[in-house]
Amino acid sequence: MDIDVLGALAVRENGRSITPTAPKPRQVLALLSLHADQVVPVAALIEELWAGEPPRSARTTLQTYVLQLRSLIAAALKHGTQEGPARTAKEVLETLPGGYRLDSGGGTSDVREFDRLAGLGYRAMDAGDYSGAARQLREALALWSGPAFADVHGGAQLDMEIKRLEESRLCALDQRIEADLRLGRHRELLAELTVLASRYRTHENLHGQFMLALHRSGRRGEALNVYHRLRGTLVRELGLEPSAGLRRLQRSILMAGPESAAPVENPREPLVRVS
Numbered sequence: 001m002d003i004d005v006l007g008a009l010a011v012r013e014n015g016r017s018i019t020p021t022a023p024k025p026r027q028v029l030a031l032l033s034l035h036a037d038q039v040v041p042v043a044a045l046i047e048e049l050w051a052g053e054p055p056r057s058a059r060t061t062l063q064t065y066v067l068q069l070r071s072l073i074a075a076a077l078k079h080g081t082q083e084g085p086a087r088t089a090k091e092v093l094e095t096l097p098g099g100y101r102l103d104s105g106g107g108t109s110d111v112r113e114f115d116r117l118a119g120l121g122y123r124a125m126d127a128g129d130y131s132g133a134a135r136q137l138r139e140a141l142a143l144w145s146g147p148a149f150a151d152v153h154g155g156a157q158l159d160m161e162i163k164r165l166e167e168s169r170l171c172a173l174d175q176r177i178e179a180d181l182r183l184g185r186h187r188e189l190l191a192e193l194t195v196l197a198s199r200y201r202t203h204e205n206l207h208g209q210f211m212l213a214l215h216r217s218g219r220r221g222e223a224l225n226v227y228h229r230l231r232g233t234l235v236r237e238l239g240l241e242p243s244a245g246l247r248r249l250q251r252s253i254l255m256a257g258p259e260s261a262a263p264v265e266n267p268r269e270p271l272v273r274v275s
Helices: 023-034 042-050 058-079 110-126 130-141 156-182 186-199 204-216 220-238 244-255
Strands: 002-004 010-013 039-041 093-096 099-102
Touching (some): 039 042, 058 093, 110 130, 130 156, 220 244
Antiparallel strands (some): 039 099
């Protein structure tokens, strides 16, 4: 089974789609797919589908959705080219005590591959291998074709998982940009950081990276303007001043010459040193 959730939901068994078009069965498959090879409790599925107000028939209706998914799985098993021992739909989508389990059969999962590649990137970053870190993190981020579960109307459970996945993506993006800055790619980053600073208007580290990339490109005035725009947004929308690290970066840019381009020491800390 091949599972893609980092964008539109796409689940394939033997190369054939088993993704339903009806919204509720789609939600069930989405949650089962994200936790493939693990038991997803009935209570979690009911919460996802009915947000704390389940009908009396909730369990029976959930069973109906599971039967619909098994029907799609059975069709894929029947018409696909199956490798290895034959499986039944009930073996692919198992009923177990307390919940259901989607058996991936050792297939692919874009979430698992993202986590693997991002982990390699973080370890390379810690080891000072910035070229390797940038490469691994770029590969991890390339697995995203859009927001997670972009075409699924999520409930409480999926919304929580979507936020978790987006935070993981932002962490990988942040570290990939850190690695690229350490490799002297500041000019190459300017267009990307312009978009990111506009999209994530209160994300301090992305703004700090943008400031440093501008400063190292000889655009000190624009770098300071980025700081002032961020400060205005933070004060107006959150009632907060920029962090100490970002304030240090601003002071460093004010005091340094436009040609200063020394890297920071710690890739996990905001970029604050410019000379």
